[in-house]
Amino acid sequence: MLSVAASPSATSRTGRLLRHLDGRLTGQGHRIIPLDVRTLPADVLLGADPRHPAIVRVAELFAQADGLVIGTPIYKAAYSGLLKCLLDLLPQYALAGKTVLPLATGGSTAHVLAIDYALRPVLSAMGAAHIVQGWFTLDRDLTVGDDGTLVVAPAAARAVEQVVDQFSATLHRTAPQRDAAPGSDAAHHRAVATTPVSVR
Structure with a gap:
């Protein structure tokens, strides 16, 4: 599963919320790959080069994911420009067959x-199942303590936990049987969270 934080800010509450929810999903048996879009090279995003290795790698992450959590701050009644730049560089049907949770x-x-x-019309146009x-x-419902918590x-x-749990249940229902087979490599790795992806 790919967890995509689309805020341009390093101290974003959107990003912190996604990483908080990553832990909940990991506890429910999902393997999470966190992606902070702001870590992608700005010149690549703005230069609209879909063949750049960083974008090719991100496209691969989208292709490999069975589900995606996409989190964005809302600016002027729309999702972030950073997310727009990324989605524009991905293949037309990058979300084909995917289950997506928009936050x-x-x-x-x-x-x-x-x-x-x-946001939903764009995700639909990209083929989300x-x-x-x-x-x-x-x-105002998201505050950060002195320790960063x-x-x-x-x-x-x-x-938000209720919608995350519904998303998780949908993924479990639609996952291939082999992915959940007891003792399989997939079942083992799915329960392990990875470090955030930073593509250069």
């Missing part, structure tokens, strides 16, 4: 429909 954060409930009206119920979390307000935590 967003923002400062106002005025942006709550951005997932359905801005299942786009499960997404979730929008208000910035993310704290999610209780009501927001329950809501």
